[in-house]
Amino acid sequence: ILNVEQSPQSLHVQEGDSTNFTCSFPSSNFYALHWYRWETAKSPEALFVMTLNGDEKKKGRISATLNTKEGYSYLYIKGSQPEDSATYLCAFNNAGNMLTFGGGTRLMVKP
Amino acid sequence: DTAVSQTPKYLVTQMGNDKSIKCEQNLGHDTMYWYKQDSKKFLKIMFSYNNKELIINETVPNRFSPKSPDKAHLNLHINSLELGDSAVYFCASSRGRGSGELFFGEGSRLTVL
Numbered sequence: 667i668l669n670v671e672q673s674p675q676s677l678h679v680q681e682g683d684s685t686n687f688t689c690s691f692p693s694s695n696f697y698a699l700h701w702y703r704w705e706t707a708k709s710p711e712a713l714f715v716m717t718l719n720g721d722e723k724k725k726g727r728i729s730a731t732l733n734t735k736e737g738y739s740y741l742y743i744k745g746s747q748p749e750d751s752a753t754y755l756c757a758f759n760n761a762g763n764m765l766t767f768g769g770g771t772r773l774m775v776k777p
Numbered sequence: 778d779t780a781v782s783q784t785p786k787y788l789v790t791q792m793g794n795d796k797s798i799k800c801e802q803n804l805g806h807d808t809m810y811w812y813k814q815d816s817k818k819f820l821k822i823m824f825s826y827n828n829k830e831l832i833i834n835e836t837v838p839n840r841f842s843p844k845s846p847d848k849a850h851l852n853l854h855i856n857s858l859e860l861g862d863s864a865v866y867f868c869a870s871s872r873g874r875g876s877g878e879l880f881f882g883e884g885s886r887l888t889v890l
Contacts, residue, residue, distance in 0.1 A: 698876045709867060710820075712878035755820070757879075764810070764832055765879065767820040 668692055670758045672768035679746050680776050686742040687771040689756030693737035700757040700765060701730055701741055710755060713741075746775040780804050783868050783882035790858060791890055798853045798885045800868030808874045809851035811843060814865040814884070823866075825874060826851055858889045 671690045679685050691699065698717045702710040714723040719734040727744045743750055753772045757765040781802045790796055802809060808827040812820045824843045825832040831843065840856045855862060865884045871877040 700878065702879075709881035709883050710879070712880075715876060715878050717876055753818075759876070764822045764825045764834065764874075766822065767812075769817070769819055 668766040670768040676772040678774045684744045689739045691737050691758035695760040696734045698759040702755040704753040748775045751775045781882040783885045789888045795856045802870040806870035808871050810869040812867040863889045
């Protein structure tokens with residue numbers, strides 16, 4: 667069983683605040699690290715898939731970094747908006763096998 | 778046009794029954810998955826399947842079996858349903874296995890009484 671942990675479990679921020687959360691994963695047999703955004707009553711949607719140590723990816727106000735040697739990834743949201751409220755999931759893939767998801771970080775942005 | 782579709786969205790049934798949840802993807806992907814959202818809201822992988830290989834999460838009871846009539850479909854069959862099988866089940870697909878992003882269906886909520 668692979669251990670993929672996310673912190674914090676939940677986070678409340680004010681509109682306009684920037685925030686970040688962490689995903690930690692096993693540093694051996696790394697293949698890919700995924701980030702997903704999961705809104706209530708919908709299904710998860712992919713944000714990023716990262717495969718190389720040092721990868722940085724950006725989509726609008728959301729960006730992610732990857733450190734495969736130490737086994738962590740950060741997701742950053744700049745200038746949070748209420749529509750950013752969702753659960754953010756990371757998922758780890760080792761050597762091309764099945765994706766193991768972390769427990770998610772639930773973000774709530776107050777107007 | 779829904780990319781990954783699951784039916785039914787809701788299923789209420791009695792303990793001991795056998796039921797199926799269907800999944801279809803129109804993305805041309807070659808790998809499909811079934812995930813179970815457990816009571817703590819975690820997504821747990823159950824199966825990963827492409828036209829060559831089925832990978833089963835060893836913790837999944839053998840009452841659960843995936844059936845793939847073709848590359849675009851991966852159905853989930855559950856025999857002898859138990860109360861603990863109540864959950865939301867998500868189907869997903871990807872191009873390749875691992876590095877391609879997953880596209881999820883909307884989930885099927887199973888309630889076993």
